[in-house]
Amino acid sequence: MNATPPAVLRAIVRASLPAEDRRTLCDELDALYAQRVATRGRAAANWWYLRQAAGFVRHSGLGLWGSVFLNPGAFATDLRLAARGMRRRPLFALTFALTLAIATGVVTVVSAAANWVLLRPVPGVSGPEHLVTLRLGANEGPAQIAFDISHPDLMTLRERLPGVTGVAATSPIDVDLRAGEGASPRRVPGELVTSNYFSLLGARFAAGRPFLADDDAPGAALTAVISARLARSIAAEPQSVAGRTIRINGQSVQVVGVTAGDFHGADLPSRVDLWLPVAALHVANPFAPPQSTSSRSTGVWQKVTVRLDRPRTDALVATVAAAANGVMESVRAEFRDGHSYMAMIHQYQAFPGIGLDPSVRSSVRKTVGLLAGAAALLLLLAIANLTNLTLTQASTREPQAVIRYALGARRSHLMRASLAETVLLGAAGGGLALVIAWLLGRWLGNAQLSEFGASIEGMRLEPGVAVSTFVVALVASALAALAPLRLARIGGIDAMLRRSTTGQVSGHRARLAFTSIQVSLSLTLLVTAGLLGRTVANLRAIDLGFPIDRAMTFSLDPASHGLDRARRGVVVANLEQRLAALPGVQSAALVAPTPFGSGYITAAVYAPDAPPDQRGVVGAGFYVSPAFLSSVGVRVVSGDAGWRADSGTVVLSRGALEQVLPGVSPERAIGMVISTRPRAARLVRIAAVIEDIRLSDITRDPPPVIIQPLSAAPTVFSLSGIVRTVGSSMSVSRAVRAAVAESAPDFSMFAERSVRAAVDLQFSERKVLALAAATLGVIGLLLAAVGLYGVVASAVAARYREIGIRSALGAAPLRVAGQVVGLGFAPAVVGIVVGSAITLAGSKVVRAYLYDVPEHDPGTYAGAVLVLLAVIVLACAVPAIRAARISPARVLRGE
Amino acid sequence: MTPKSSLGEFEHHVLLAALRLGDEAYTTSILTELEERTGREVSAAAIYIALRRLETAGMVTSRMRESSERGERRERRYVRVTPTGIALARGARQRLLSLWDGLTIVTGGHRA
Structure with missing residues (x-):
């Protein structure tokens, strides 16, 4: 008699029962279950209990989901009906889908950008979780400054560093490349690398071979490895470039290999297209001293990549740094005649992984974080707006729902119909969001995020991101539908009639609260946009001491x-x-x-x-x-x-x-x-x-x-x-x-741009941020306006009779209009006050990006509030005019 | 709610089972009774919902009562059929009987 039903099923039964009968009925079913175990065996009893649980799910508040999953055919019908309903209410459907699409699209692009810049694995590199980047830095002063490491010092490090399977090094070199006679020279971003670089990163080759130890030897024939992208630009058959001779900085060099796929070195963004071995140092830099690779006092390598013998942890990264510094100390002691550790302040700094340059990681992370924050605000705003929209819809369609209920429709059916609508709108919004994300992504892919090259150049929307866009859109629309679902608990005809006679709109208070939230969020976005916009304007207005327009610049090497x-x-x-x-x-x-x-x-x-x-x-x-x-x-x-x-x-x-x-x-x-x-x-x-x-x-x-x-x-x-x-x-x-x-x-002639553009590059990050914040701010403002309009318009519709009677009793149209505007102003003012407080409290986030404008700048705040108020007045004006025009005669005729 | 003037088939079954059980009518006892009598599996949820509907329509009343079963004290919601319920059941029976009247094909008459 001690047999109890499976815990999961029992929990489902419990959840689907009203509180007052939960314990007693569960106990009764337990007793029956125990009886069945005794008479027919546990398997049969479990099967019976499962069917009982399904019955409760079908009949309960959980019946919404039950009726979706247990009755897909009916749900499909609901979807068809919802689609027909959307055709009858195109404005609502369009507003809903567009709102959802814009917000989700922006969030998608920001997350795709964050993924592209920060999280994406470096293409073509295998086992990145084993890699650590080492740089020689000063233990005081800015982290951006790195010092070069001499070739012999690197060799010593390679010999003595414990717990690693390989140590490779690189230095950036940009070269002038001529692919053949008659071809014009062009600037190609390249790297000087140690011969083990490709094997350490696990790079694959489309043709030819990687560098061999012999390629590093002094006096070896000049060789180069190029990327598949560069090979494609040289010949229609990229593989055919292997073995060819090209001219680099005017010297003939043989291409020994073409890398496969997207491999562009260990750095992000992936721009490197050409690699030279250390024996070709003089090709890259003809002025390098002759003993560059043999002297410990001449720096050659900028960055060291280490492959660990096991996956890295934070502790392991710290151990590598300590071990490298131990090696450096021993070099200092052994080779007193001078080495590249020019001063005692130098020490190795270790950074987990490869990819984004360590010196810009934190600033890029901050920028991306700020953008992500703004995008999340926009999504919240959109959800608030969608909730508002669905609330309005639910209240205007309440009579219809009540009638269906009275005619015998189950509550779960009504909710299922509402869910079908949400799914339909969510899918439409998701589809549109993908289009928006794709367009925005293309635009951003061509923008440069910072002077140091943390660009999102070449950004693509990956399938995973596209799928998550869809999911975000569906979840957002489901969230928006949650509130009306709760409110859609129908109290019966009498409750509805009560509401319709008092002119009360269901969920009116909730909608006012959502409007306040919308206004406060859009104020935050507007102020941020204003502060960044002023920063860019201030930066552009700086007197440089010379006229900036009508001048161009270019570079040569x-x-x-x-x-x-x-x-x-x-x-x-x-x-x-x-x-x-x-x-x-x-x-x-x-x-x-x-x-x-x-x-x-x-x-x-x-x-x-x-x-x-x-x-x-x-x-x-x-x-x-x-x-x-x-x-x-x-x-x-x-x-x-x-x-x-x-x-x-x-x-x-x-x-x-x-x-x-x-x-x-x-x-x-x-x-x-x-x-x-x-x-x-x-x-x-x-x-x-x-x-x-x-x-x-x-x-x-x-x-x-x-x-x-x-x-x-x-x-x-x-x-x-x-x-x-x-x-x-x-x-x-x-x-x-x-x-x-x-x-x-x-x-080769490169970096060709107007002087204005060259100067603007210094603050391109802030320009992108300002533009993004302004875009988000404007969208947020529009969303808030639409939301407010919805609330006020539905309030006017609900009070149609009341307003008509008051006009008949002598209320002046202007007074009526004023009162309607007042309806919208109350939540707006609350939103402005709350939004100002939130923005003031959070403004230190943007402080680092501002120039010559305090983060609490009263002018910007006042401007944002004024713009917001103007939009609020506009949003309320249409329903206000409609209210003022309500004809008392028509209302009284209807009485 | 609008007062009910007729019974659905399942509600009819539940009402009859409750009448049979008298003072011992509650969800699972009705379930057992129905299964034994009809030989079909019945969902407890369906009985529960039907009882609530019947209660709303004033055909049954319910109250919580403690009972002692094999030394265990148990609280259950017992239902009792109201005079309205009995009247409706009677009306339903009349209608069914009048429909059955003279149907010899099914009851085993000439051309079985």
């Missing part, structure tokens, strides 16, 4: 071609002359290093009479060709405005002059002599003083700027052209390209 000072001078003079002669060009100059980015070369100047131990004035140094001042359009304070970059002269910014020769006026400084080396070792004459300019990081105060002739520069790694145009910035780009091809046929 003379160092990779091994040009010495004299040959470089010829190329530069020739190019400047050709560029200046182009129609539509006002003036053109060349400058090193590339300006308008966030970097510069530090340069120093010293007063000639300064004591030997005095530190010079350190600032941003630029080496320029003769027409630089006029091409950039710098404001010259004093001296030679037509300075031609004559040797032995220098141009200082006002800030640099004030520091190196305090108290000397710009006018008096002209012709004075200072030194660019300590102890007056290299004297130069001040030819001009210019206003402070921001040629590098525009958000910092202008540094002291020291401009010298290009001929004075030792090695020039990146050379940029600045072309001031008569018409629009990019109008001359084709002619510029032709001029470069004529003056320097082996050189």
